[in-house]
Amino acid sequence: MSQKTYRKAFEIYRTRPSVRSHNFTGAVRPNEGGRSVADERFHGDRWLQKQVEQRIRRELRELQKEGTAPTGSLESLRGTQFYKDLFRKHARLFREERAAKFQAHKVWLEEDLRARTARDAEWGESHSADTDEQLLEYVRQCSDGQKKSPLEREVLGGIYIRERFGSWPLVLHLAGLPLRNNMKLSPKTLKNYLQRQQVCAAKFD
Structure with a gap:
């Protein structure tokens, strides 16, 4: 130039x-x-x-x-x-409308979480005696016919299952299902789960 x-x-x-x-x-x-x-x-x-x-x-x-x-x-x-x-x-009107939509969506998410928490807690009470493998098989059944692995909110009892294992990515990993986009399996979570399994196995040996 x-x-x-x-x-x-x-x-x-x-x-x-x-x-x-x-x-x-x-x-x-x-x-x-x-x-x-x-x-x-x-x-x-x-x-x-x-x-x-x-x-x-x-x-x-x-x-x-x-x-x-x-x-x-x-x-x-x-x-x-x-x-x-x-x-x-x-610009002012656009900002106000976006803020109102965000607030409405936030309220909906909070209400949805409360409803799912109550629903999944009830489901967990009736499945508290299920083994880990039974829960994982249930998650596999929920994914049948689906192109993607199910999200926690898409599974009845998802919150209970997630709390039982430690994280939803861990649940999908143990069930042999691919992780969804942006999901990451923490090595620490997997290590803690395996350690719990070893402790439980040692108690019954």
Whole structure:
């Protein structure tokens, strides 16, 4: 690359809006080139940027039909005060909606866990006399016809079985089933289980 071409490319890079010049709250701060911009990505997250701009486009079309918004495309209005105000508004609304959905999902997870805990405790009481091998065979039966190994929440009594063995990955490992994505079997958990088995076997020798 020649010195002239390099300088031109650097100048374009220096003066373009920074990908980190806009935070999630809609606050505006100057980028490296010294200009204030309000439209660029939330800390480089293009997905968030796209979600907010989709909302802006919808409102912009409605406002332009009513004649209460400047004419032109969204791209041509970037940098204007009108666009900055819209961006702040929809960034705030988007954040509030995501927080509300997260809270609702959190409440659902807590309620689901309480229900499963009560259900699996009752199941565990009626299967407390089952041997480890019987429980593992039960887990194998739960996986029949399935493309993936069952998750703890997908098995009736899953919480009881997990607590009995120490971890759900260990249950799948001992049952001869493949671990699900992002599951890891702790060597310490396996070692503790084998040690418990040896202690139990020694008591009955």
